[in-house]
Every structure is written in structure tokens, then in C-alpha cells.
């Protein structure tokens with residue numbers, strides 16, 4: 001009932017232990033707190049909180065328009081609704097290295113298990129679009145250094161994302177990944193890898209956990225969990241997929257409403273009222289009421 005029982009510190013400690021196991025952890029992207037509960041109910045390992053989804057949810061493109069306050073606020077609403085660890089997309093860290101430091105502390109306070117900071121120039125754009133630019137190595141490393149120094153919980157995961165593959169190629173991505181690890185990154189998110197061999201090449205170059213981004217309609221093919229595990233990935237995200245599925249269903253549902261004049265034909269595709277109530281533990285709230293109202297005060 002209400003929020004997760006597990007504290008952010010415990011979520012982080014358990015997340016670190018799970019990462020250390022070497023298993024591939026599966027983090028679908030939640031587009032709201034309710035979908036985070038669904039991800040947990042379906043047995044996944046964690047929840048990803050996507051910048052692209054947060055922007056799209058506000059009707060905005062993913063070009064760095066959202067603020068730290070907006071992202072931290074939404075991430076907190078999502079993270080506290082699940083016992084799973086949640087990691088958040090912190091884009092470029094919302095400014096200069098000092099802003100990156102503040103972003104890390106805000107995300108810690110919001111109950112996240114970790115975040116990623118990328119090496120794109122401000123304003124950033126979706127990692128799977130053309131025309132991206134990345135900052136020089138010195139600036140990229142300063143962001144990570146600032147992030148690592150700012151955290152107060154050593155288990156809070158600082159992941160460095162590099163977008164350099166689509167700009168300067170795989171060798172540059174490998175060099176940058178190594179430098180980011182030397183600067184203190186706990187994990188690396190090599191963005192827009194072209195194929196499985198590229199993931200494997202990065203795996204061979206660094207020994208920290210690696211994240212694979214299985215976003216649809218982008219630059220990477222969609223690999224299975226098994227394929228990614230076989231090349232040594234440790235985390236996989238499907239950042240926007242649940243939003244795309246929900247919006248696709250909504251689009252088709254509205255068309256049906258226009259054509260048929262009712263949603264009757266769509267009932268089978270809907271989350272049933274009883275499933276919703278189970279997901280939000282409606283029953284638990286009824287018991288709470290009962291226990292409060294049956295409570296008698298001794299005189």
C-alpha cells in the first residue's frame with residue numbers, strides 16, 4: 001500500500017549485488033508510476049526512466065527541454081512506487097559539471113538507484129538521430145568526475161553514456177569508454193551500437209557493467225536478451241517500448257471508437273478494472289480503513 005517498503009539505500013545495495021552477479025538485468029522503461037508497478041509484477045529486474053518518454057509525455061521533443069526539477073520529480077514518483085531499483089536518464093547532467101553534481105544529489109534524494117550522464121553537447125538530442133555532436137574528452141570526463149564526487153551513497157550507480165560511436169566510429173567509442181571508466185564511471189552505456197560485434201568489442205575493452213539500449217526504430221537492431229547476454233551485456237533497457245505500445249493501442253482504440261461508436265470491440269485489449277485494482281492494491285486500502293475505524297482508544 002502507498003509506496004514501496006524497501007528504502008532507496010536497500011534498493012541500491014541489492015542492485016549492486018545483482019549487477020555483480022554478472023547476470024543480464026532487464027529494465028523496461030516505465031512511462032508512469034503505475035507502469036513501474038506492472039514491470040515489477042511481471043518479474044523484471046528494474047525500471048528504466050527515459051528522458052525521451054518524460055519529454056514525450058509532456059508533448060515535447062527529446063532535445064534537452066526538460067529541467068532537472070521536472071525529471072527528478074517524475075523519477076521520484078516512479079521510483080517510490082516499486083520495490084525494484086530505478087535508474088534515470090539524466091541527459092547531459094543539466095548543465096556544467098557543477099550542475100551535474102547537483103543532479104546526482106537530487107536523483108539520490110529522489111530515491112533512484114543510479115543515473116546516466118552522456119557526452120553530447122548541450123542541447124542534447126535523441127541518441128538515435130543524425131546530427132549529434134559530442135563534447136571533447138576533457139569535458140566528458142569532468143562530468144563523470146563531478147558526478148562521482150557528488151554522490152553520498154557509494155552504491156548510487158554513476159553510468160557514463162557515450163554517444164561518440166555515431167559521430168567518430170567504434171574505435172573512438174572504445175577509447176572514450178576506457179577513459180570514462182578511468183574517470184570513475186561505475187558502468188558504461190555505449191549508445192547506438194551498430195551490431196552485436198560492436199557490443200562485444202566494447203565488452204572486450206572495459207570490465208565494468210555495460211548497458212544495451214534496445215530502443216525501437218533506431219540505429220541498433222533489436223537483439224534478444226539471450227543474444228545480449230551471450231556478448232556479455234549486464235543491463236538492457238527498452239526505454240520507450242511501453243509508451244509506444246500504450247500509444248499504439250490508444251491510437252487504434254480511438255479509431256475503433258470513431259468507426260464503431262463504442263469501445264466494446266476493444267474490451268479484450270484493455271486492462272480490466274480488477275487487474276488495475278490488484279496492481280494498485282485497492283484491497284490494502286480497504287483493510288487500512290477497517291483497522292483505523294475499529295481502533296478503540298482506552299479511557
Ligand SMILES: C[C@](O)(C(=O)O)[C@H](CC(=O)O)C(=O)O
Nearest residue numbers: 050051052126127128215239
Ligand atoms: C535512451 C534514450 O536516451 C531515452 O531517453 O530513453 C533515447 C531513447 C530513444 O529516443 O529511443 C536514446 O537517445 O536512445
Ligand SMILES: [Mg+2]
Nearest residue numbers: 050051052089
Ligand atoms: Mg535520453
